[in-house]
Amino acid sequence: MKRPGSIAARDKVWRFDADDVLWCCRMVVGEGEHTREGAAIVTACMVRRLAIVGAWPSLTRLLIGSTSSRGYSQPIAHQWRTVGSPERLARRARVRSLNMSQIPAALKAGVMDVLGGGKLPGPDAAIHFADIPTTAASLARNADWREEQSRARNVMVSTENSRRYVAQNGPLRVIPAPCRLFS
Secondary structure, eight states, X not given: OOOOOEEEETTEEEXXXXXXXXXHXXXXXXXXXXXXXXXXXXXXXXXXXXXXXXXXXSHHHHHHOBTTBOOSOTTTOGGGTTOSOHHHHHHHHHHHTOOGGGSOHHHHHHHHHHXXXXXXXXXXXXXXXXXXXXXXXXXXXXXXXXXXXXXXXXXXXXXXXXXXXXXXXXXXXXXXXXXXXXX
């Protein structure tokens, strides 16, 4: 199995680790992706957001947040742990507690297709995703946002800033981790 790589942007390098892999897997389960391709596209969207916006110390922190910052992915984010119906709260708690052996193999593979290195799949400037109703409301409020076509269940969205970043710097790539010849 590949090891997680890293991404460099805006004079910063983020090295992905086992926590990032686990939380990305939990995210794709919680966000309702069911295919390897969908898992890869959603994971790539979050990696792009991390690198282009650059406001988080790690991919895990972007996804789940902390007591002082909002996380991006509602099913796993800190701020949603006590908000919602009892059924939704139970589902979120279940998703947050999944271990790697409970994640479907196709979703793990999709996450590692991205975090293991190479060109990011999906729309090159997509830094947001959501379901169709949430995306429609967000597009109506944000004139510079644009829906991007992808094959994920969730809708991908780019912003004027993310499109400008890609136009100036080219598509982002995850740098594979170096091989270990000896352990």
